[in-house]
Amino acid sequence: MNIHIPTPLRTYTGGAETVAVPGGTVAEVFTELTSQFPELKQQLFTTEGKLRSFVNVYLNDEDLRYLPSKEATTVATTDELTIIPSIAGGACSSREAVCCSCCPLL
Amino acid sequence: MLHIHYTDYEALRAHGEETYPHECCGVLLGKSTSEGNHVHQIVRAGNTRTDSAHNRYNIAPQELVKIQRQARGLGLDIVGFYHSHPDHPAQWSPTDFAEAHWIGCSYVITAIGKGKAAITNSFLLTGTGEEDKKFEDQAVEIEVAEQISQQKGQA
Numbered sequence: 413m414n415i416h417i418p419t420p421l422r423t424y425t426g427g428a429e430t431v432a433v434p435g436g437t438v439a440e441v442f443t444e445l446t447s448q449f450p451e452l453k454q455q456l457f458t459t460e461g462k463l464r465s466f467v468n469v470y471l472n473d474e475d476l477r478y479l480p481s482k483e484a485t486t487v488a489t490t491d492e493l494t495i496i497p498s499i500a501g502g503a504c505s506s507r508e509a510v511c512c513s514c515c516p517l518l
Numbered sequence: 519m520l521h522i523h524y525t526d527y528e529a530l531r532a533h534g535e536e537t538y539p540h541e542c543c544g545v546l547l548g549k550s551t552s553e554g555n556h557v558h559q560i561v562r563a564g565n566t567r568t569d570s571a572h573n574r575y576n577i578a579p580q581e582l583v584k585i586q587r588q589a590r591g592l593g594l595d596i597v598g599f600y601h602s603h604p605d606h607p608a609q610w611s612p613t614d615f616a617e618a619h620w621i622g623c624s625y626v627i628t629a630i631g632k633g634k635a636a637i638t639n640s641f642l643l644t645g646t647g648e649e650d651k652k653f654e655d656q657a658v659e660i661e662v663a664e665q666i667s668q669q670k671g672q673a
Contacts, residue, residue: 497620
């Protein structure tokens with residue numbers, strides 16, 4: 413199946429945007445992916461082997477976290493897996509003890 | 519350096535004015551070269567942080583998947599993101615840093631003061647991972663038709 417790699421992780425796939433990887437389940441596909449590209453492992457997984465909290469994985473249009481079988485979900489060669497780190501943020505809030513260096517200017 | 523056409527630059531600033539007093543957010547599509555990130559198109563995104571939209575933003579991952587798919591269809595990549603800081607300086611916050619994971623991408627922030635776009639800054643996320651990532655000030659080159667003007671930290 414094809415795995416789509418986000419821009420920041422292409423450093424570890426030789427610049428490839430899409431990588432074809434064999435496997436019968438999502439877990440097997442990830443094992444094969446990190447076997448082919450070992451440096452991806454620490455980018456995607458914690459030392460405990462869990463997907464990092466900011467790494468989203470979509471099987472076609474479904475969030476892996478919400479699939480009943482999660483990583484054990486079976487996949488077909490025509491399926492697509494998309495790895496997409498989260499994007500969020502925002503200005504400082506009054507609850508933050510340390511804000512940006514510019515805040516005394518406010 | 520971040521290279522962006524004037525119309526895209528003005529569009530992302532206008533987005534921040536439209537959503538004021540809430541934060542806007544969007545994605546920069548383009549190409550990354552040795553000379554920096556070149557923006558070819560901006561894509562507006564929805565801010566899912568409706569609980570605290572005045573000082574937080576989040577782009578739904580499913581929307582990001584669609585935008586990445588759109589980029590692929592255009593032969594482009596995601597090279598950055600933008601958001602606004604309503605009544606707050608155009609500097610990255612601890613939250614911006616903690617939630618930044620796209621190394622090599624540009625994070626563009628526009629300060630919106632009382633509804634009007636003020637300063638727009640760009641920050642490049644550098645490093646190799648979560649352990650050593652950092653934001654670096656990034657110069658912005660605004661392309662105006664055939665005339666190119668360089669600016670940094672000035673609206």
